[in-house]
Amino acid sequence: MNNSQKRRLALVIAAMALVTLIILGRLVEFQIIQGPEWADRAINELLVVAKPSRGAIYDRNGAILAANxxxxxxxxxxxxxxxxxxxxxxxxxxxxxxxxxxxxxxxxxxxxxxxxxxxxxxxxxxxxxxxxxxxxxxxxxxxxYPQGELLCHTLGYVDFNGYGGGGVEGYYQLDLAGEAASKTINISPLNEQESVIAREGADLVLTIDRTVQYITEEKLRQALQEYGAQSGSIIVMNPKTGAILAAAAYPCYDPFEFYEADETVLFNPITQQQHEPGSVMKLVTMAAALDSGLFTPQSTYYDAGVLEVGGHKTVNWDRSAPGTTDMTTLLARSLNVGAATLSTTMGPDLYYEYMQKFGFGRPTNVDVMGEATGQMPLPGSEYWTESMLATNAYGQSIAVTPLQMITAASAIPNNGEIMQPYLVQEIHRGDDVIVHEPSVLSRPISPETAQEVNTMAVTAVAREVPNAQIPGYTIAGKTGTAEIAENGVYIDDTIASFIGWLPADDPEIMIYVKLDKPQTQPWGSLTAAPTFANLAKELVVLLDI
Structure with a gap:
């Protein structure tokens, strides 16, 4: 070993000795000098975790809907x-x-x-x-959930890990759940005690009226039993604000025992079940046609009872050929050929421009967890065919959710404006209250067009739908009877529907009734329309309309 190597070795040994002395010094400091202090900390220090309580959910009048x-x-x-x-x-x-x-x-x-x-x-x-x-x-x-199955799909449920599933429980999970807090604190009586405070969950106040909801669910159950329908849904909305007053769907489940429900029942029909709406779509088609300027309420067309578009023959539901027909009669008699005439005259570009303005093919962004977009293939899409320009006009070959349908049609009773639908009126975070302000979602048609279609819808009910009428009130609306496609083939069963609002001159409520596969009668005018009237008769008294 030469002198250079010896010097390097000496430096290494010195460095190791220095490090050893430092370590020994720190050990002496920790164990002897600071030992009692660290021992005291081990005994007196504690990790404290504060868990928040989940916020409650109330109806618009303060009735408790979900608690802990x-x-x-x-x-x-x-x-x-x-x-x-x-x-x-x-x-x-x-x-x-x-x-x-x-x-x-x-x-x-x-x-x-x-x-x-x-x-x-x-x-x-x-x-x-x-x-x-x-x-x-x-x-x-x-x-x-003290109300049991009431409002099951709108409320949703909370799983055993504290996470909301579906409804407002899922959509407002972060608000309702709050936020836990944790901190290591010294619990020695000689020290000032620190507080560990979690951010408590916010309370929600819904637009839903519990009594309106109960009556709506009862009327739906009665209708399903009376007409032998497999399932169904009813929405009650204020078209001027977008506030949802009731949203009923059957079958339902008990959110408290969500784990016992079939997964298909947890699915929310109001916002997730897509269906072909049928003739209620003629309200939208008529509104688009009049607003385009290509037609007026006084316009006529010749109805030969059949119209072929893209190889598909559209016929009227009653196989009639009424000849020269005006717009009000088209709507009142729910003529498929007339609706197809309107859309084909407008052409695909203009017609689907209006359909998109009405919100079809995209979610409404209502504040519940999980919403389907609907299905409306557009020209140029591999799924669109020319025949759809005709069939979409009367609500076939297009899929919507019940909420999409009532939201789109709400432009007519609300002077051409579609309001953002919503379910939560207020969010309470301690002393802070966030109040929802109604907002316009879109303006698909002018106020003048809306008034024209509103008048036509009043005439349509007065002429052709006596089962939807209520003594003392003017009703505007439209029936729907849609064929159901299974595996690409239309079967004999139907979806019967009615959409209506009242009072027609200054609407306060709008109701959409949808009954799936009624067995006693297939027609919306004989099933959904009387269900609408039975419900509306009670709501006008309850809501002092």
Whole structure:
């Protein structure tokens, strides 16, 4: 080893010695000088986690729709169990568990073990009364819905991990759930105690009126039973604001026991079920045709009873050929050939420009979790065919959700403006209140056109839909009877619908009734229209209209 190597070795040894001295010094400092302080910290410092309570949900009048409760979890520390045989016998029937399984847990070497998952408060009380050593009962937060199945799809549910599924529970998850807080604090009595405060969940006030919702659901159930329909939905909206007063759909489920419901029932028909709307679409087609300037309420066309477009022959529902026909008669008699004449005269570019203004083919962006876009193939798309220009005009070969349909048609009773539909009126965060301000979603037609179609819709109901009329009130609206396609083939079953508003000269409510596969009668005029009238008769009294 030469002198250079010796010098390098000496430097390495010196550096290692210095590092060793530093480490030893720090150990002495931590263990001897600061030892009591660190020991005190280990005893007195504690990680504190503050968990927020989920916000409540109320109807527009303050009735509670969703609140918080708890299930319970039963755990055990086997070494602390002093009477395992007796305790296992007593717990077996209460927890609905085999005695040998409980006894096996009691005799295990585990310091702590879960004995039972979620149990009801009643079961927890029975276990608490037994007062056996080693048992531990811990609350598990759970959502509670005091109105039962009422408003199930709109509210949604909350799973056992605290996450909203569907409805406003899902859409407003971040607002409702709040935010937990955590901090390591010194709990020594010699120190000032610090607070750890979570951001509590916000409360929601809905536009829904619980009583209106209850009546709407009852009328829907009665209609399904009376007409033998498989399922259905009803929406009640204020067309001037977009506020949804009721949204009923059947079949429903109990949000408190969401885990027992079939997955298909958790699906929200109001915003996710797409269907061909049928003749209620003629309101929109008429509005677009008049607003385009190509037609006026006094215009006529010749109805030969058949119109061929793109190889598809459109015929009237009653196979009639009324000849020269005016616009009001077209709407009142719900003539398919007339609607197709309007759309084909407008041409694909202009017609679909209006259809997009009315919001078809895209979601309304209502504040619930999960909304379908609808289906409206446009010219140039591989899914669009020329025949659709005719069939779309009377609500076939196009798919909408119930909410899309009532939202689009709401331009007529609201002077040509479509308001943004919404379900939450207020968000309460502590002392702060955020109030929803109604906003315009689009203006597809002029106020003049809206008034013209409104007048025609009044005449249509007065002439052809006696089952939708209410004594003392002027009703505007339109029936719909849509064929149902399965695997690309139209079957005999129908979707019967009616959309109407009142009072027609200054509308306060708008109602869309949709009945799926009615068996007693296929026609909307004989099923959905009387359902509308039965509901509206009660709402005008309840809402003082």
């Amino acid at each position: 409760t708890a299930d319970y979890q039963i755990s055990v520390s086997p070494p602390l169990v002093t009477e395992p045989e007796e305790a296992a016998t007593a717990l077996a029937s209460v927890l609905d568990m085999p005695r040998y399984e409980i006894l096996s847990i009691f005799n295990s070497d585990q310091p702590f073990s879960l004995l039972s998952g979620r149990v009801s408060p009643e079961v927890a009380d029975l276990v608490r009364e037994m007062d056996y050593d080693g048992l531990q009962i811990d609350p598990l937060p759970r959502r509670f």
